[in-house]
Amino acid sequence: MADLQRVGIDLAERSYDILIGPGLLGAADSYDGLPRAEHALIVSNPTVAALYGDRLAAALGCRYPKLLRLELPEGEAHKDWPSLNRIFDALLAAGCDRKTLLFALGGGVVGDITGFAAACYMRGVPFVQVPTTLLAQVDSSVGGKTAINHPLGKNMIGAFHQPLRVVADLDVLDSLPPREVAAGLAEIIKYGPIADGAFLGWIEEHLAALQALDKPALAYAVKRSCEIKAAIVGRDERESGLRAILNFGHTFGHAIEAGLGYGAWLHGEAVGCGMVMAADLSCRLGLVEAGYAERLRRLIERAGLPVRAPALGAERYLELMRLDKKAEAGAIRFVVLEAPGRGAMREAPEPMVRAVIEAHSA
Amino acid sequence: MADLQRVGIDLAERSYDILIGPGLLGAADSYDGLPRAEHALIVSNPTVAALYGDRLAAALGCRYPKLLRLELPEGEAHKDWPSLNRIFDALLAAGCDRKTLLFALGGGVVGDITGFAAACYMRGVPFVQVPTTLLAQVDSSVGGKTAINHPLGKNMIGAFHQPLRVVADLDVLDSLPPREVAAGLAEIIKYGPIADGAFLGWIEEHLAALQALDKPALAYAVKRSCEIKAAIVGRDERESGLRAILNFGHTFGHAIEAGLGYGAWLHGEAVGCGMVMAADLSCRLGLVEAGYAERLRRLIERAGLPVRAPALGAERYLELMRLDKKAEAGAIRFVVLEAPGRGAMREAPEPMVRAVIEAHSA
Numbered sequence: 152m153a154d155l156q157r158v159g160i161d162l163a164e165r166s167y168d169i170l171i172g173p174g175l176l177g178a179a180d181s182y183d184g185l186p187r188a189e190h191a192l193i194v195s196n197p198t199v200a201a202l203y204g205d206r207l208a209a210a211l212g213c214r215y216p217k218l219l220r221l222e223l224p225e226g227e228a229h230k231d232w233p234s235l236n237r238i239f240d241a242l243l244a245a246g247c248d249r250k251t252l253l254f255a256l257g258g259g260v261v262g263d264i265t266g267f268a269a270a271c272y273m274r275g276v277p278f279v280q281v282p283t284t285l286l287a288q289v290d291s292s293v294g295g296k297t298a299i300n301h302p303l304g305k306n307m308i309g310a311f312h313q314p315l316r317v318v319a320d321l322d323v324l325d326s327l328p329p330r331e332v333a334a335g336l337a338e339i340i341k342y343g344p345i346a347d348g349a350f351l352g353w354i355e356e357h358l359a360a361l362q363a364l365d366k367p368a369l370a371y372a373v374k375r376s377c378e379i380k381a382a383i384v385g386r387d388e389r390e391s392g393l394r395a396i397l398n399f400g401h402t403f404g405h406a407i408e409a410g411l412g413y414g415a416w417l418h419g420e421a422v423g424c425g426m427v428m429a430a431d432l433s434c435r436l437g438l439v440e441a442g443y444a445e446r447l448r449r450l451i452e453r454a455g456l457p458v459r460a461p462a463l464g465a466e467r468y469l470e471l472m473r474l475d476k477k478a479e480a481g482a483i484r485f486v487v488l489e490a491p492g493r494g495a496m497r498e499a500p501e502p503m504v505r506a507v508i509e510a511h512s513a
Numbered sequence: 514m515a516d517l518q519r520v521g522i523d524l525a526e527r528s529y530d531i532l533i534g535p536g537l538l539g540a541a542d543s544y545d546g547l548p549r550a551e552h553a554l555i556v557s558n559p560t561v562a563a564l565y566g567d568r569l570a571a572a573l574g575c576r577y578p579k580l581l582r583l584e585l586p587e588g589e590a591h592k593d594w595p596s597l598n599r600i601f602d603a604l605l606a607a608g609c610d611r612k613t614l615l616f617a618l619g620g621g622v623v624g625d626i627t628g629f630a631a632a633c634y635m636r637g638v639p640f641v642q643v644p645t646t647l648l649a650q651v652d653s654s655v656g657g658k659t660a661i662n663h664p665l666g667k668n669m670i671g672a673f674h675q676p677l678r679v680v681a682d683l684d685v686l687d688s689l690p691p692r693e694v695a696a697g698l699a700e701i702i703k704y705g706p707i708a709d710g711a712f713l714g715w716i717e718e719h720l721a722a723l724q725a726l727d728k729p730a731l732a733y734a735v736k737r738s739c740e741i742k743a744a745i746v747g748r749d750e751r752e753s754g755l756r757a758i759l760n761f762g763h764t765f766g767h768a769i770e771a772g773l774g775y776g777a778w779l780h781g782e783a784v785g786c787g788m789v790m791a792a793d794l795s796c797r798l799g800l801v802e803a804g805y806a807e808r809l810r811r812l813i814e815r816a817g818l819p820v821r822a823p824a825l826g827a828e829r830y831l832e833l834m835r836l837d838k839k840a841e842a843g844a845i846r847f848v849v850l851e852a853p854g855r856g857a858m859r860e861a862p863e864p865m866v867r868a869v870i871e872a873h874s875a
Contacts, residue, residue, distance in 0.1 A: 189842045232594060243665035248841050271633075273838045274660065274671045275751070298636065303605035309636045310672065389637070476635045479610050480551045 156370060158377040160293065161385040162313060169293060169317040169377045173366060176281060176320035177206040182214060185315060186277065188250040191215035194238060194265040195256040196225040199283050202326055207256055207281060215252065219245055223261065227413040230260045230300045238268040249273045252315075258284035258331075259291035259418060263306070266297030270312035280317040284327060285335025285369075286419045288319040289342075289376035294384040294397075300413060304474045305405045311389050319377075321369050329362075333455035334419025336361060337400075339372050340450060341426060342379045345399045345486070345494030350375055355450055362455070395477055396494030399486040400426030403460070403508075406471035410463040423456030424511075432499055432507050433487040443491050460512040465505045468512075472504075518732060520739040522655065523747045524675060531655060531679040531739045535728060538643060538682035539568035544576060547677055548639060550612040553577035556600060556627040557618040558587040561645050564688055569618055569643060577614070581607055585623065589775040592622045592662045600630040611635045614677075620646035620693075621653035621780060625668070628659030632674035642679040646689060647697025647731075648781045650681040651704075651738035656746040656759075662775060666836045667767045673751050681739075683731050691724075695817035696781025698723060699762075701734050702812060703788060704741045706805075707761045707848070707856030712737055717812055724817070757839055758856030761848040762788030765822070765870075768833035772825040785818030786873070794861055794869050795849040805853050822874040827867045830874075834866075 155172040175181045191211060195204055200222050211218055221241045223234045242251065255265035255278060262280050269278035280292035298309025324332070336354075339361070343351025353371075354361070360368035380397065387394040404425030407416060416424075430444035452458045463471075469483070477484045482498050489495040517534040537543045553573060557566055562584050573580055583603045585596045604613065617627035617640060624642050631640035642654035660671025686694070698716075701723070705713025715733075716723070722730035742759065749756040766787030769778060778786075792806035814820045825833075831845070839846045844860050851857040 232598070236594070239663055239670055240665075243663060243669060243836065246835060246840075246843065248843075249838055250841060271670045271672060273669060274658065274673055296636065301601055301605055303602075307605060307635060308601055308633045310633060311636055473608060474605065476611055478608075479612060481608065481610075 154370065156374050158374060158381055160313070160381045162388055165313045167314060167316050169319060169381070171288075171319045171321065171370060171373050171377065173322045174320065175318050176203055176323060177210050179210045179213065181318045182211060182279075185214070185252065185279065186250065188215060188252055190217045190219065190245060190247040190251040191254060192219040192221060192238070192242060192247065192251065193254045193256050194221050194223060194261055194268070196261055197222050198225060199257045199261070203256060203283060203323060207254065211254070217245065223264065225260075227260055227300070227408070227418065230264055230413070232299060234264050235268055235299050238265065239272060242272055249276055251276050253278035254281055255279070255292070256281045256283065258282065258287045262287050262292050263296075263298050263309070266295070266312055266314065267299055267309050270297055270310035275312065277315050278312070280314045282317065282319055283323045284331055285324055286331070286338050288373050289335060290338040290380065292317050292319070293377055293380050295388065305409055305413070306476070319373060321366055321373065324364055324369060329455065330417060332362060332364070333423075334417040336454040337419040337423035337426070337451070337456055339376050340454065341397075341399050341422065342376050344426070344430070344447060344488050344492065345396045346379045346383070346492065347375070348492030350379070351492070358450070358453055395496050396486050398477065399494050400429050402472055402475050402477065402483065402485050403428040403468075405475060406463075406468050407460055409471050410467055411461055416457070420457055423451045423454065424458055424460050427451055427458045428460065428507050428511050429485060429487060431510065432485060432504065435503050435507065436487060436497065436499060439488045439491060443488070460508070462512045465508045468508045469501070469504065516732065518736050520736060520743055522675070522743045524750055527675045529676060529678050531681060531743070533650075533681045533683065533732060533735050533739065535684045536682065537680050538565055538685060539572050541572045541575065543680045544573060544641070547576070547614065547641065548612065550577060550614055552579045552581065552607060552609040552613040553616060554581040554583060554600070554604060554609065554613065555616045555618050556583050556585060556623055556630070558623055559584050560587060561619045561623070565618060565645060565685060569616065573616070579607065585626065587622070589622055589662070589770070589780065592626055592775070594661060596626055597630055597661050600627065601634060604634055611638055613638050615640040616643055617641070617654070618643045618645065620644065620649045624649050624654050625658075625660050625671070628657070628674055628676065629661055629671050632659055632672035637674070639677050640674070642676045644679065644681055645685045646693055647686055648693070648700050650735050651697060652700040652742065654679050654681070655739055655742050657750065667771055667775070668838070681735055683728055683735070686726055686731060691817065692779060694724060694726070695785075696779040698816040699781035699785035699788070699813070699818055701738050702816065703759075703761050703784065704738050706788070706792070706809060706850050706854060707758045708741045708745070708854065709737070710854030712741070713854070720812070720815055757858050758848050760839065761856050762791050764834055764837050764839065764845065764847050765790040765830075767837060768825075768830050769822055771833050772829055773823055778819070782819055785813045785816065786820055786822050789813055789820050790822065790869050790873050791847060791849060793872065794847060794866065797865050797869065798849060798859065798861060801850045801853060805850070822870070824874045827870045830870045831863070831866065
């Protein structure tokens with residue numbers, strides 16, 4: 152595997168590698184060194200299972216004598232308790248013990264539910280992420296955040312549970328619809344303004360190559376995204392501070408997702424639009440120039456992402472954002488840009504937040 | 514508080530104290546040093562809330578401006594997802610943030626559900642155990658195991674999540690029905706054969722005082738039980754080995770509970786009978802003398818606990834025990850007595866296990 156790249160997440164005894172490259176999913180080597188067990192369970196959804204389920208099963212078959220497969224209903228609207236419980240039912244019905252490995256084969260929804268199931272089954276079993284969307288490869292599969300949604304808020308019920316490995320096969324991105332590619336680009340773009348000014352410039356130059364799914368461009372973008380995330384998670388695994396900057400655009404974004412009903416917009420779309428709003432807020436707080444916010448807005452638009460938020464009304468936005476996990480004592484806290492390439496957490500005056508919402512919602 | 518005793522659980526940054534003594538529940542001092550927050554939630558059940566809810570709320574009121582209270586339906590049969598979700602609903606409806614403290618006011622069921630809710634809400638909030646049964650004071654509130662049941666197995670979905678403190682008020686034991694006292698005695702007796710031969714002798718001598726809820730006797734029994742558990746949990750927090758010996762009697766016991774339907778027998782009753790069976794198994798394995806198994810059986814019987822298991826049929830027992838969390842690759846593993854005062858994990862031949870079941874089930 153000449154093109155294989157490896158990014159390490161340094162978390163003492165919970166350290167692990169992200170493997171990035173073409174053709175990894177079906178290669179038995181990609182799973183070398185994982186613990187042996189009698190049972191393993193591949194969790195996926197019908198679309199992904201039809202494309203890649205057999206390939207993964209063939210690669211794992213010799214390691215796990217009893218390899219189970221489960222398909223969950225697709226989409227963010229199903230990132231809920233009934234889906235989670237289907238995993239527990241499958242594991243218990245097959246008599247799976249504490250050594251059982253779970254494999255999350257899919258995008259962020261499959262990864263988040265499967266990871267949370269692994270965190271809770273018998274108080275914790277190991278799992279592996281095999282992300283099949285660009286968004287999952289650059290963000291959600293890395294760092295150990297797992298969760299399901301609650302009707303009153305996204306990712307409200309979950310755990311920190313690190314995978315044993317992330318296997319990011321770049322070839323599987325060829326099957327992604329353009330909307331999913333754009334959603335993944337949103338999380339890639341995010342890393343520039345919060346942590347790496349030079350990377351933002353690189354994305355601006357290589358956007359067309361990324362959209363065309365050019366392998367060397369994707370390999371670099373996925374690797375650099377994972378490196379930035381690994382560095383941040385390695386310093387603040389449980390989000391006591393720094394790690395929260397990875398949520399740039401997410402406070403507005405989660406409100407859009409919850410306000411429209413999960414699944415109406417893709418998570419990456421909501422984050423894209425949310426970043427436009429958070430950049431404007433940073434500008435109004437006097438932290439960055441209007442030109443920088445506009446530069447970001449243009450890139451997000453070129454990436455094919457929405458830059459106008461839905462008209463839910465400012466009150467509804469504020470109500471939804473007060474439920475954000477970063478809120479404290481009712482005050483909403485935002486990830487803003489302290490300077491180009493540097494994210495930070497700040498409270499913002501409510502009238503200013505209201506003005507941002509009104510300026511950006513259609 | 515002259516009679517206050519303190520047992521420390523040493524788990525690095527997750528270390529905490531168990532406070533043991535009369536009158537602690539309603540004393541504001543008992544909560545000194547806990548983090549301040551806007552919200553706190555007391556989770557209880559109707560019986561316990563009626564007896565002690567106001568007293569705890571009064572002690573906490575000055576620390577937490579928005580103190581919420583929730584009553585869950587009573588009993589092991591309700592240690593399930595709907596109860597857990599009622600906690601999430603209450604927290605989200607009130608806009609509780611990540612700093613919110615949960616207080617588990619009740620026995621093992623309330624403690625296990627509340628602890629698991631704390632483990633998952635927003636990926637983890639702090640919680641405090643205020644155990645009101647003898648069993649919870651000597652066992653379930655200590656050590657950070659939290660869980661709910663699944664129809665196919667007890668405690669199958671859960672997390673390791675340590676409380677910030679355990680407040681064990683000996684006065685509340687006065688309101689316990691005798692059956693609950695006996696159930697607590699089962700877990701106290703357990704510590705003798707697995708870890709402390711001298712303590713077993715002490716229990717035999719002081720059984721009548723414990724049954725009469727004599728405060729000095731209770732104080733010693735609760736403290737010694739917590740010390741033994743603290744020493745074991747401090748060496749093996751996540752049950753990679755040693756900690757499993759705390760489950761002496763639990764493999765047979767869980768099968769009794771699941772086989773009869775949760776709640777038919779109290780957990781401590783099932784553990785009491787399970788210890789009789791596990792001691793016999795240890796004897797058949799040639800590890801302890803028949804006289805030692807008989808000595809244990811007599812003590813369990815004197816404590817008012819059942820020593821005959823329900824007639825579920827050996828096949829049903831074996832089927833239920835294969836689902837035990839300690840099982841591996843389909844082989845059931847038992848906590849046995851390697852010697853008087855020393856527990857250990859062993860596999861046992863199926864015909865021998867079957868003979869034990871047949872000898873002890875009515």
